[in-house]
Amino acid sequence: INVAHPEFFQAADKMMTEVPLADWKTYLRWQLVTAAADALSSKFETENFNFFGKTLQGRKEQYPVWRRCVAATDGALGEALGQVYVARAFTPDSKARMQTMINNLIAAFRERVQTRDWMSDATRKEALAKLAAFQQKIGYPDKWIDYTALDMSRDSYVQNALRAGAFAVRRDLDKIGKPLDRQEWGMTPPTVNAYNNWLQNEIVFPAGILQAPFFNAEADDAINYGAIGAVIGHEITHGFDDQGAKFDLQGNLKNWWTEVDLKNFEARSDCVVKQFDAFEAEPGLNLKGKLVSGESIADLGGLQVAYQAYLKSLEGKPRPAAIDNFTPEQRFFLGWAQVWSAKYTPEAARRQTTDDTHPLSRFRVNGPLSNMPEFASAFQCKVGDPMVRAEKERCQVW
Ligand SMILES: [Zn+2]
Structure with missing residues (x-):
């Protein structure tokens, strides 16, 4: 039992x-x-x-x-x-496009694992093995x-x-x-959501999430990398968030970290906890950093890895033109912001802040983006602007 x-x-x-x-x-x-x-x-x-x-x-x-x-x-x-x-x-074309993006996102995440300077080669090897063992499910179950x-x-x-x-x-x-x-699925095909199941080391994307604003066949790549791309990155990062990192490549609850690397990782996770503790959701009610840390680490990592994957997808191609006066870099961030545009009643905001592991939508946007110099430069923001954190106050886990 x-x-x-x-x-x-x-x-x-x-x-x-x-x-x-x-x-x-x-x-x-x-x-x-x-x-x-x-x-x-x-x-x-x-x-x-x-x-x-x-x-x-x-x-x-x-x-x-x-x-x-x-x-x-x-x-x-x-x-x-x-x-x-x-x-x-859901069309075979949607599945193929999704598969390509997942491959690109996993490749970009692999690069990030390979280049994190706070991690020893011993732990890095384990992290790469876990990433390589990810199972993927897209659209609907085979059975x-x-x-x-x-x-x-x-x-x-x-x-x-x-x-x-x-x-x-x-x-x-x-x-x-x-x-x-x-082969079993934990969500139904029409569900507009996705998940990482640590116990099976798998990432799962039901057909329902492959529609606007997450995935828009009419939109350009910049928007889609900022939206569904960052969601894919989010699910990948969940395998390496403050809880997911406790599971190994087979889904066993087993430590694969060296002691020093784990300390470094926890300090980086704590940075995210503190940032979110400081956000005020409703008058007198702050977010609970510890409650939302897994989701917020996944958002931050997901955006960083998706941005990197987007830039890589442009290599060797002519630079995409501006659309409605927005540069490709700006469109990437707009894609993410459009996913989370929402309006809450005060009661719903209080309830979500009290018992949900997902931060209120506006903090899922402003939280991670304020840590990304890529965002600041895309919109020509300077240090001291509300959406820009000074370098020593920025969080970065992956
Ligand atoms: Zn999540």
């Missing part, structure tokens, strides 16, 4: 006897109702939204029904929906989940939802005692 969070179970075990039985009954009843609320009649759904949507997120209204239905279908039958999605929205054992009917929506939940639990339990299935 592998218990990931023993403290939780110790505390819960104590509460089993200390909390009155009547309270447990109320709590468990509430858990059941809230979990099923979105599939129940509108009174339940509205009450659930009033708390999770309005109170916690400051949202004014529900998403339209069609959007909630698509999200529920993605949650329950993601790889069935995914087959329809990729047939309509789809078989849903034939899941009954769906037109009689009752909530029963369908409950059966889908039970199906997912049974699927997980069936894995016990069997060899790891490395």
